[in-house]
Amino acid sequence: MTNTLNCENLSKRYGDVVAVADVGFTIAPGEAYGLLGPNGAGKTTTISMLVGLLKPDTGTVVVGGTDLAADPMAAKAKIGYVPQEIALYPDLTGRENLRFFGRLFGLPRKALRGRIEEVLDLVGLADRADAKLDTYSGGMKRRINIGAALLHRPELLILDEPTVGVDPQSRKAILDGVERLVADGMALLYTSHYMEEVERICDRVAIIDHGAIVAEGTRHELVELVGGADRIELTLDGDVETAVAKLRGVGGVTEVVRTAAGSVRLIAEGGRYLLPAIISTVDGIATVTAVEVVEPDLEATFLHLTGSTLRD
Incomplete structure (x- = not known):
């Protein structure tokens, strides 16, 4: 054709x-x-x-x-x-x-x-x-x-x-x-x-x-680019930079970045199961005021590849 x-x-x-x-x-x-x-x-x-x-x-x-x-x-x-x-x-x-x-x-x-x-x-x-x-x-x-x-x-x-x-x-x-x-x-x-x-x-x-x-x-091919990983969005109050450095050492977390909106974004396998470890890691450094776990989709792939939301 x-x-x-x-x-x-x-x-x-x-x-x-x-x-x-x-x-x-x-x-x-x-x-x-x-x-x-x-x-x-x-x-x-x-x-x-x-x-x-x-x-x-x-x-x-x-x-x-x-x-x-x-x-x-x-x-x-x-x-x-x-x-x-x-x-x-x-x-x-x-x-x-x-x-x-x-x-x-x-x-x-x-x-x-x-x-x-x-x-x-x-x-x-x-x-x-x-x-x-x-x-x-x-x-x-x-x-x-x-x-x-x-x-x-x-x-x-x-x-x-x-x-x-x-x-x-x-x-x-x-x-x-x-x-x-x-x-x-x-x-x-x-x-x-x-x-x-x-x-x-x-x-x-x-x-x-x-x-x-x-x-x-x-869509399926693009979603596979994030390897089936979940995206975790954290809103932190406290020493965010130190918290980010500590979070990079959590097993299963492959990426930790600060977003333009001021939140912290993590990419991780089995994100929901890692939440206790993630929260305990920042305990005493920063307070988690909000958390969202997003399973892989086209939006997650876009965020992973560009570091921004589609509307940014």
């Missing part, structure tokens, strides 16, 4: 700052691919290069067999891109926005009329199609924004944080619609700050940090 997206060796530098370093991945038809990373990790720069908004210093992007550098218009015509910010006109109705963008895509008027109705049904806004966009809720605006990107039936759909700030009903509608598109054979690149969305939708996930992909695979 020919991949819908092939990108190889993408790099982008701004002076001495390396924004993206040798990033590459593929997405097959009918595959949902998640791109996760902390803020500033290089996600937006990578996406900007994939859609032709930013020229890479090195690397290639091929969409549906078309090289983006060699034939940018043909390659871009195969992409539906939904950015983080709403890219619509508030003074137009939902239908008028779709008509405008459909004409930009070069769709014939007669075909466009039917396609607009299909898209409105897909995003669940047929009943609000003739209301001005500035009367829509935030979630409705995001749904019509996705609809605009689907008008020309792209081979690759790129959704950058599509559910930020939306209501639960709109989030469900967006996720249900995305799953139907993937099931129908569309390739999807998905970024989100909601790990549960990525776990629900994506077949494979890449974790990017400091401009480089540090891990890639299915």
Whole structure:
């Protein structure tokens, strides 16, 4: 099967700052691919290069067999891109926005009329199609924004944080619609700050940090990277630095770090059974005011690889 997206060796530098370093991945038809990373990790720069908004210093992007550098218009015509910010006109109705963008895509008027109705049904806004966009809720605006990107039936759909700030009903509608598109054979690149969305939708996930992909695979493959270890979060009151040094000597504990939020994170095999030893180790040095044990999941893998939460 020919991949819908092939990108190889993408790099982008701004002076001495390396924004993206040798990033590459593929997405097959009918595959949902998640791109996760902390803020500033290089996600937006990578996406900007994939859609032709930013020229890479090195690397290639091929969409549906078309090289983006060699034939940018043909390659871009195969992409539906939904950015983080709403890219619509508030003074137009939902239908008028779709008509405008459909004409930009070069769709014939007669075909466009039917396609607009299909898209409105897909995003669940047929009943609000003739209301001005500035009367829509935030979630409705995001749904019509996705609809605009689907008008020309792209081979690759790129959704950058599509559910930020939306209501639960709109989030469900967006996720249900995305799953139907993937099931129908569309390739999807998905970024989100909601790990549960990525776990629900994506077949494979890449974790990017400091401009480089540090891990890639299915959810199961990524979770195995932490070796089945538990993550233990401790909130301590007292001599935290000394406590951290002592905790590194506890048998079964493989990693101890201070987090940006001020807590102490441990990675350990059988974390629940180690809690008595952990607490006794810091006794007299610091007081444990809160403790949480998290068994291995995609969030734990992300924390292990990047040292931060997805929303950091």
